[in-house]
Amino acid sequence: MDNSTLLVGLDIGTTSVKVVVADAGRQGLQVYGAVASPTKGMRHGKIVDIDQVAESVKNALKQAGEKTSSHIFRVVTSLPISMLQLEAATGMINISDQGREVTDQDVRHVMQAAISSVKKKDRQAVSFFPNRFLIDGEKDVDDPRTMIARSLLVQGVVMTAPASEIHNINTALAHAGISNNFFVPAPMAVSSVALDEAERTFGAILLDLGGGSTTATVIKDGQIRYATVDLRGAVDITHDISVVLSTTMSDAEALKRDYGYADPELASENEKFSVKAVGQDQNNLVSEKYLSEIIFARLQQILKHVGKGLYKHGALGLPAGFIITGGSALLQGIDGLVAEDYDVKAKIYQPAQIGLRNPIYSVAYGLVAYASDLSDIGYIANTVIYDNQAFATNEATRSSSNNQKNLKRAVRTDEKDRDLAYNNTKHDGFEDAQELADPEENNKESKNKDKGLAAFFRKFFD
Numbered sequence: 102m103d104n105s106t107l108l109v110g111l112d113i114g115t116t117s118v119k120v121v122v123a124d125a126g127r128q129g130l131q132v133y134g135a136v137a138s139p140t141k142g143m144r145h146g147k148i149v150d151i152d153q154v155a156e157s158v159k160n161a162l163k164q165a166g167e168k169t170s171s172h173i174f175r176v177v178t179s180l181p182i183s184m185l186q187l188e189a190a191t192g193m194i195n196i197s198d199q200g201r202e203v204t205d206q207d208v209r210h211v212m213q214a215a216i217s218s219v220k221k222k223d224r225q226a227v228s229f230f231p232n233r234f235l236i237d238g239e240k241d242v243d244d245p246r247t248m249i250a251r252s253l254l255v256q257g258v259v260m261t262a263p264a265s266e267i268h269n270i271n272t273a274l275a276h277a278g279i280s281n282n283f284f285v286p287a288p289m290a291v292s293s294v295a296l297d298e299a300e301r302t303f304g305a306i307l308l309d310l311g312g313g314s315t316t317a318t319v320i321k322d323g324q325i326r327y328a329t330v331d332l333r334g335a336v337d338i339t340h341d342i343s344v345v346l347s348t349t350m351s352d353a354e355a356l357k358r359d360y361g362y363a364d365p366e367l368a369s370e371n372e373k374f375s376v377k378a379v380g381q382d383q384n385n386l387v388s389e390k391y392l393s394e395i396i397f398a399r400l401q402q403i404l405k406h407v408g409k410g411l412y413k414h415g416a417l418g419l420p421a422g423f424i425i426t427g428g429s430a431l432l433q434g435i436d437g438l439v440a441e442d443y444d445v446k447a448k449i450y451q452p453a454q455i456g457l458r459n460p461i462y463s464v465a466y467g468l469v470a471y472a473s474d475l476s477d478i479g480y481i482a483n484t485v486i487y488d489n490q491a492f493a494t495n496e497a498t499r500s501s502s503n504n505q506k507n508l509k510r511a512v513r514t515d516e517k518d519r520d521l522a523y524n525n526t527k528h529d530g531f532e533d534a535q536e537l538a539d540p541e542e543n544n545k546e547s548k549n550k551d552k553g554l555a556a557f558f559r560k561f562f563d
Contacts, residue, residue, distance in 0.1 A: 106124055108124065109121070109469070110464075110469040111161075116313065117461065119462055120136045120465060121165075121462060121465040132469070138164060142154040146314050158273060158279070176274070176282065179467075183328075185261065186224065188219035192215030192255050200249045203247065207253055208245065208478070211254065215255050216486065219261075223264050224262065227286075230482070231256070233255070236248060258324070282487070289467075289471060293467050293471040294470045295424050306417075307424055308407070308425045309463075310428065315407060316329070316330050331407050334403075334429065341399050346385070347378040356374070357392075357396065361432055363397065363400055363437075363438045366434075400435075422447055425439060427460055431461075436449050
């Protein structure tokens with residue numbers, strides 16, 4: 102297999118590592134295969150044992166490589182929304198007193214100025230989303246390259262994560278023998294495949310029912326507008342079943358998967374199954390309805406906590422309603438339960454490709470689709486943050502360093518206020534309500550969005 106256009110999405114979850122292998126060649130994105138493998142060393146989406154996570158990632162990538170007959174050296178990795186802070190950022194540089202064409206290097210320099218302007222101790226930039234470029238303080242454009250300019254200004258949003266957490270992930274990947282091209286916020290990855298253009302524009306809520314946590318992210322105008330996190334998930338549901346039925350966690354997980362319903366009204370009192378109880382010689386008979394009542398109780402707690410923030414911020418009125426992903430989306434009746442609880446539309450998303458038809462692959466598949474569709478401007482932004490490894494292939498790595506004196510414009514007071522509303526939010530261990538920055542109300546879609554990774558690879562490596 103030609104590895105030069107190979108794309109690998111890596112989603113390191115609390116309970117499993119998901120890998121999707123695809124090719125971004127001239128014929129468009131083609132998915133070759135996917136693997137989900139158990140995770141060790143994670144808790145609530147964070148690494149607690151680097152060596153265990155490294156081994157989990159290594160095993161998953163080995164399985165994916167064998168399944169797809171590919172050699173995997175680089176990946177695109179997701180980051181959970183709970184790690185992120187958003188900062189409105191502006192940068193400005195002088196191009197030429199007489200004016201000249203704006204080059205890729207100029208775009209890199211002005212983005213570097215913007216990213217540097219919001220640099221914080223103990224946090225690391227992981228993404229930059231330009232909202233607009235301003236040429237000579239007057240002309241508002243999406244892509245300034247090849248245009249004549251004397252000065253160039255960019256406004257956008259910088260996503261940062263704790264430097265210690267990024268270090269832990271990169272170290273785990275290095276121990277697993279691979280490198281990371283760049284990070285993508287998990288909701289942005291999912292939105293690229295689970296939402297159509299209208300849903301991304303007019304607004305939708307991505308509900309990710311993960312193993313170690315539950316997140317609800319509002320996507321509107323193509324960007325993250327709000328997120329709330331509850332540090333309880335599928336593991337807690339399984340634990341409840343284990344405790345109530347006095348059975349092992351592995352047996353409890355199997356019972357949930359084989360007989361559980363999100364809504365007890367859908368379950369039968371007459372349908373019963375045998376449960377091996379710890380410390381007892383004989384098995385117990387348990388009905389589907391009783392099991393589902395255990396599941397329902399925990400789901401109600403989670404949905405109630407998540408719903409508080411969504412209601413407060415008016416998100417429940419968004420036209421697209423909820424799009425549900427994650428492992429617990431497999432619970433029968435979960436879409437109806439969410440729709441009834443919030444009185445909105447709700448549907449389950451899973452990739453349509455053969456071998457990916459499971460909600461657990463939503464993020465990993467979204468990663469390769471997001472990377473494939475990313476514009477040249479988007480890739481340039483990533484090369485500023487990741488020193489050009491953003492477009493390194495599974496066969497070659499290119500690097501360069503660029504420096505230019507630049508000017509910085511102070512962020513407006515109202516921009517700072519909006520950022521603080523998100524970044525100063527308290528975290529109580531169960532519900533992390535987060536308001537995300539919205540520095541520019543009229544964000545514009547990049548005119549380069551359809552160029553994609555294949556064209557980008559051809560430009561740099563053909």
